[in-house]
Amino acid sequence: MQDLPNLFLIGPMGAGKSTIGRLLAAELSRTFYDSDHAIQDRCGADIPWIFDVEGEPGFRLREMQMIDELTQLSSVVVATGGGAVLREDNRRVLRERGTVVYLMTTVDQQLKRTAKDRNRPLLQCANREQVLNDMFATRDPLYRATSDITVRTDRRSPRAVVNEILRRVHRLTDPLEHAVTLNSKVSP
Numbered sequence: 345m346q347d348l349p350n351l352f353l354i355g356p357m358g359a360g361k362s363t364i365g366r367l368l369a370a371e372l373s374r375t376f377y378d379s380d381h382a383i384q385d386r387c388g389a390d391i392p393w394i395f396d397v398e399g400e401p402g403f404r405l406r407e408m409q410m411i412d413e414l415t416q417l418s419s420v421v422v423a424t425g426g427g428a429v430l431r432e433d434n435r436r437v438l439r440e441r442g443t444v445v446y447l448m449t450t451v452d453q454q455l456k457r458t459a460k461d462r463n464r465p466l467l468q469c470a471n472r473e474q475v476l477n478d479m480f481a482t483r484d485p486l487y488r489a490t491s492d493i494t495v496r497t498d499r500r501s502p503r504a505v506v507n508e509i510l511r512r513v514h515r516l517t518d519p520l521e522h523a524v525t526l527n528s529k530v531s532p
C-alpha cells in the first residue's frame with residue numbers, strides 16, 4: 345500500500361476538525377497540528393485575545409503564515425480553522441500540498457457543539473444561528489472547491505468519522521489497490 349499524502353481538514357466551526365484530526369493522526373501514527381493551537385503557542389496568547397487586539401485581519405494574517413508553514417511539512421495531519429478557506433493563498437497551498445477533507449455538519453449540530461464555547465470570537469453574539477447560516481452561504485462553495493473528499497460528521501461518532509475518512513482517502517489515493525481488494529473478495 346502506498347504512503348498516504350498529508351491530510352488537511354477543513355470545514356466550519358464545530359464540524360469536528362480538531363477532535364477528528366487528533367484521532368486520525370493517532371490512528372496513522374502521524375504528527376498532528378491544529379493551526380489555531382499552533383498560532384496560540386507561537387503568539388503566547390489565545391484566539392479571543394488576538395481578535396481583540398489585532399482584529400480579524402490580524403488573526404487571518406497569522407493564520408495564513410501558519411498554514412503556509414504547516415502544509416510544507418511531510419506526513420502530517422493538519423486541522424485548520426473554519427475561516428482558512430477565505431484566502432486564496434490558503435486554498436492554493438492546501439490543494440497543492442496534500443489531500444483535503446471537508447468535514448461537514450448541520451448548523452443545528454454546530455449550535456449544539458459550540459453552545460458553551462467562549463473561544464470562538466465570531467460566535468460570541470446573540471444571533472449565532474444567523475451568523476452560522478451566513479458563513480455557510482459564503483464558505484460552503486470554498487470548502488467544496490478546495491477539498492478532495494467530503495465527509496459528514498453529524499450522527500456519527502468521531503471514531504466512525506475517522507474510519508470513513510481513511511476508507512475514502514485510500515480509495516482516492518490507491519484506486520488500483522482498492523479494486524484488487526474488492527475483486528479478491530468476490531473471486532472464488
Ligand SMILES: Nc1ncnc2c1ncn2[C@@H]1O[C@H](COP(=O)(O)OP(=O)(O)O)[C@@H](O)[C@H]1O
Nearest residue numbers: 356357358359360361362363457497500501502
Ligand atoms: N462526530 C462528533 N459527534 C459529536 N460531537 C462531536 C463530533 N465531533 C466533534 N464533536 C464535539 O464538538 C465540539 C467541537 O469540536 P471541534 O473538534 O473543536 O470542532 P472544530 O475544530 O471543527 O471547530 C467538541 O466538543 C467535540 O467534542
Ligand SMILES: O=C(O)C1=C[C@@H](OP(=O)(O)O)[C@@H](O)[C@H](O)C1
Nearest residue numbers: 356357358380425426427464465
Ligand atoms: O470559522 C472561523 O472563522 C474561525 C474558526 C475557529 O476554528 P474552528 O473552526 O476550529 O472552530 C478559529 O480559527 C477562529 O475562531 C475563526
Ligand SMILES: [Mg+2]
Nearest residue numbers: 361362423425
Ligand atoms: Mg478547531
